[in-house]
Amino acid sequence: MSRRGSWFFLSQLKPGLYLLLAASVLLFAGAIIVDLNSDNFRTLNFMLLFEWLALYRDRPILYVWMFVLFAVLLTLAINTCLCTWTYIKNTKQSGITIKRAAIILFHLSFLLFLSAHLVYECTGSSETIILKKGAVSQMSGEQLSLEPVMLRRMQLDVAGKKIRMGTRASIIIKDFAGEIATIYPESMKPVFSMGYSFHVGMNEKGLSDEQIRVIIRRSPAIYIFIVGAAGIVLAFLLFMFSSRPFRIELSKKLS
Amino acid sequence: MDLNYGFFEYCMVAALIFYAVSTFLTFFRVRRFGSLLLMAGAGINLVALISLGYIGGKWYLFPTLDELRLIPAVMALFAYPLIRGRGRGEAIAVLGSLLIVTCIAVIVQTDPPVPNIKGKSLVASLFFLSEAISAALFLLAGTVAFAALLTDSFFMESLNDLVLWGFVVFTLCQIFGALWAFIGWSYPFSWSTRHLLSASIWCFYGAAIHLRYVGMNTKSKALIIMSGVTPVIFMVYHHEIIELLGVLT
Secondary structure (H helix, E strand, C coil): CCHHHHHHHHCCHHHHHHHHHHHHHHHHHHHHHHHHCHHHHHHHHHCCHHHHHHHCCCCHHHHHHHHHHHHHHHHHHHHHHHHHHHHHHHHHHHCCCHHHHHHHHHHHHHHHHHHHHHHHHHCCEEEEEEEECCCCEEECCCCEEEEEEEEEEEEEEECCEEEEEEEEEEEEEEECCCCEEEECCECCECEEECCEEEEECCCCCCCCCCEEEEEEEECCHHHHHHHHHHHHHHHHHHHHHHCHHHHHHHHHHHC | CCCCHHHHHHHHHHHHHHHHHHHHHHHCCCHHHHHHHHHHHHHHHHHHHHHHCEECCEECCHHHCCHHHHHHHHHHHHHHHHHHHCCHHHHHHHHHHHHHHHHHHHHCCCCCCCCCHHHHCHHHHHHHHHHHHHHHHHHHHHHHHHHHHHHCCCCHHHHHHHHHHHHHHHHHHHHHHHHHHHHHHCCCCCCCHHHHHHHHHHHHHHHHHHHHHCCCCHHHHHHHHHHCHHHHHHHHCHHHHHHHHHHHC
């Protein structure tokens, strides 16, 4: 197939459909692979993809699956770009409607999500540290020191039973430039500060009352995810508004 | 007064009986009364779920969103317009799938739920609610596609609507899920069975909503949509399937 021919082929809807089906099958197979190798994949949640691939170089099945998945998703992203561009051109000629705007926004948000995933897997840093109340701990690789000054285990009393509801902490953080900040993270309530997000770990096993497990993460992908998510929510609202039953209901209410 | 777990179980059995009678009546073309019983069953099913949240004199939202029991209620609510206005074959297929899902919900034994740390955030509840709605819509779409293949009559209007709205709600569910995973575990996407299955389902139904724009015969379309039920079942009943496989092996 000529170069122009392959671009033309990729700008069609049908290859996009087959690519989505192929991605679905690969992800389903991946779910089974992950089920059988859950410990190997759990480490990938806290590592960059390249580091992880280097660690598991003796497991070709994991390599091949990951490579094929990324190849399919990359081709899908190119296909979505080309199809969306063609759709925008056609829309410009035939006139824009709310439904079409929602469809365009949805596809652009999908592209943002895919790129966010790529950025997320290839950049950023994360570290899990066990902090002790009153002691200063250093984050390795990053010049950031942390000192928890207050820890409080939260409990809920339900019918006489105490249920663990996580930990609330007050931590003083200091970066390499000497900038100091006090943060108040809590289980299920992370805090953003100095370009990092600070999460209190859900797993409290093996920790004393004076200790807390904190996950510190820095990833530019989070911001792309937020923009993508906002785009999808907006597209959803526009789509809802453009649907006929909704408009009929709205006009009834307004009249 | 505290409602105990027994009340919940009795309610689920009552809902199953209502659904079964509704199916029976619809089969014998007593549609109006059948649909009334279907709604009554859905109401009892929802009451059962609400009772799950009433623990120690207080009501909590998170325990009520038990996906296994929420899916039949949502399916019943969506089945109502389907059995009122569509063909008999489609109606019976839809009610049949509702009966299977409800039977599983009644048979599967789980511990009484308690409020926990994972449910501290509202997005967790929104995630489970949207996942149950989308899973119900996908299961109904699979059933309607199955009925279409069996009866050789094509319900493309129902199929397109079910798949489209299922996909839209599932997309929102993925956003709630990513948000929940980030605030709870620090990553928006985890390399776990659950997340990969969700991504697989999203891609599958993303393809399915584009089916109407490509030249493909309706039978093939119905077959593709029907096959989408496999990852949905695997996602919803993953825990039960693994347990069953463990028992069998």
